[in-house]
Amino acid sequence: MRELAFMDLIQVVEQITNANRLRVSRSSLISKTRAMLRRLSSTLLEPLNARKKKIMKKFNRDAGLGSIIFYVVILICPLRLWAQDTELANYERDTLITAAKELMETTRYCALITLDKSGHPQVRTMDPFSPNEDMVVWMGTNKNSRKVREIRNDSRVTLYYEAPNGGGYVVIKGNAYLINDPEKNERFWKEEWNEFYPDKKTTFTLIKVLPIELEIVYYKRGITGSSKTWAVPHIEF
16 A cells, blocks of 8 residues: 555656646646545555645645645655654564674673763773663672762663674663662672772672663674664664
8 A cells, every 4th residue: 555655646746747748737636636645644644634634625725736746745755754664663572682682792891871960971881791681781880980970860871782893783772770789799790800899898889771772783683774864773661
């Protein structure tokens, strides 16, 4: 149905363009355009019903060739955006999550982006643990670090993982929470951190990032963005 609707649009635009040469009457163009608008409303423009009714009312009152072109164009725009959105709808949620976990586990480090008091982004390299089944990410840091102060002030953060050799990336937008729990401090600990925390009990704390949105490009799994807008596949939690 979508393809037929676009064919209708193309035919009307061609007839408008060649109206003088083909001696197509204004009344014929108006009639065909009205029919095309009705077909579009029943197949593709249900979410735009209110807009369509307003357009049809004005179209019936004043329909010259200039008006026909204008109304066709403003209807084509949302259709093209809708088509671009569906270009990214072919990936299953589980497919994107599985691919994201795989990519995140292929790289040891990620970037953690926080916001300072002025709202300016601050970025640093982190050594996170692999995400769990809910895509929650844990990492450790110094209680006295700048990132801790910024998370206390504004929990919004972004994680960025880059696949080796430019093979793609994962972006996780979410909220970060500072966790100071002895059991979890032992669970989420790496022996190579010992030299950074000589007094672990007083200086070490955990950061827990709960995801809100995930974006991914992963060429190894054939997951790419739009060639027109560069929008990338994403999911919300």
